[in-house]
Amino acid sequence: MLDKIKQGLKKFVEIVSTKTITEKKVEDALWELKLQLISSDVSVIVADKISEEVKKSLVGAKIGLLEDVKEIIKKSLRKAIEDVLQVNITSKIDLIDEIKNKKNKPYIIALVGVNGVGKTLTAAKIAYLLKNKGLNCILAASDTFRAGSIEQLEKHANNLNVKVIKQGYGSDAAAVAYDAVNYARARNIDAVIIDTAGRVQTDKNLMEEVKKIVRVVEPDLKIFIGDALTGNDMLRQAEEFNNSLRIDGSILTKVDADVKGGAALSISYVTKKPILFIGVGGGYQDLEEFDVNKFIEILMPN
Numbered sequence: 001m002l003d004k005i006k007q008g009l010k011k012f013v014e015i016v017s018t019k020t021i022t023e024k025k026v027e028d029a030l031w032e033l034k035l036q037l038i039s040s041d042v043s044v045i046v047a048d049k050i051s052e053e054v055k056k057s058l059v060g061a062k063i064g065l066l067e068d069v070k071e072i073i074k075k076s077l078r079k080a081i082e083d084v085l086q087v088n089i090t091s092k093i094d095l096i097d098e099i100k101n102k103k104n105k106p107y108i109i110a111l112v113g114v115n116g117v118g119k120t121l122t123a124a125k126i127a128y129l130l131k132n133k134g135l136n137c138i139l140a141a142s143d144t145f146r147a148g149s150i151e152q153l154e155k156h157a158n159n160l161n162v163k164v165i166k167q168g169y170g171s172d173a174a175a176v177a178y179d180a181v182n183y184a185r186a187r188n189i190d191a192v193i194i195d196t197a198g199r200v201q202t203d204k205n206l207m208e209e210v211k212k213i214v215r216v217v218e219p220d221l222k223i224f225i226g227d228a229l230t231g232n233d234m235l236r237q238a239e240e241f242n243n244s245l246r247i248d249g250s251i252l253t254k255v256d257a258d259v260k261g262g263a264a265l266s267i268s269y270v271t272k273k274p275i276l277f278i279g280v281g282g283g284y285q286d287l288e289e290f291d292v293n294k295f296i297e298i299l300m301p302n
Contacts, residue, residue, distance in 0.1 A: 041231030084266075110196060119198065122225050138184055142197070153195055226238055226253070
């Protein structure tokens with residue numbers, strides 16, 4: 001997991017770590033690091049930002065006789081990566097607290113993204129998480145387009161003993177979401193999780209459908225679901241959905257299989273919205289809260 005970026009960071013530390021850190025040495029090493037980052041699906045703008053910040057902190061740095069040069073370089077890399085992951089993100093979203101503290105139930109969560117990224121499974125994982133925290137929820141089958149989508153959601157719901165609100169295929173997706181919210185409101189249910197149809201981000205008609213869902217039910221949280229393995233494609237998708245819907249955060253799937261790691265490193269910077277959770281397996285329990293410090297620890301070379 002995240003092996004390619006880690007190797008690039010390690011190589012950079014090894015090249016630069018002498019008692020004399022010259023501008024030429026840093027620039028040459030940063031060029032190699034930048035190429036490694038970009039080949040690992042880090043966006044060009046993020047690779048540039050990390051390089052600029054590292055250069056700024058290292059060039060001309062005064063290093064004492066007893067100081068560990070490698071640790072100074074690692075500290076510089078860590079700070080640059082941390083800044084990228086947290087840029088313009090003023091407050092962390094604590095989903096459980098937000099649901100518990102909402103006065104007018106239900107708390108409405110809409111999941112959006114393209115085809116095949118794992119939205120339906122992620123909806124089930126969120127339901128599992130909420131149930132384990134003592135919260136009740138229902139699922140809204142607002143993917144009325146893809147064959148088998150309703151049955152797939154129902155199978156997960158049956159496994160979790162959670163109710164699904166549905167209509168037939170081809171029905172109005174916003175009407176399904178509306179029915180689910182009204183059902184939850186009448187029964188004092190804590191949360192509604194809306195599973196929407198996957199769409200190509202450039203398909204204007206399908207994007208209008210998810211916009212209609214947002215207009216009709218006014219979700220408390222609009223979450224972009226992205227497949228970490230698709231790299232820069234995921235970043236383009238996230239940017240388009242953010243421009244169209246103003247997403248509140250992201251959940252990345254298949255992070256456990258992502259040896260590159262560039263998409264996870266870039267998405268917060270691109271959207272200016274936090275990563276909320278990461279999917280690390282196919283089980284309902286395999287949804288982890290995203291921890292910036294833990295992520296950086298995995299990336300940083302020994």
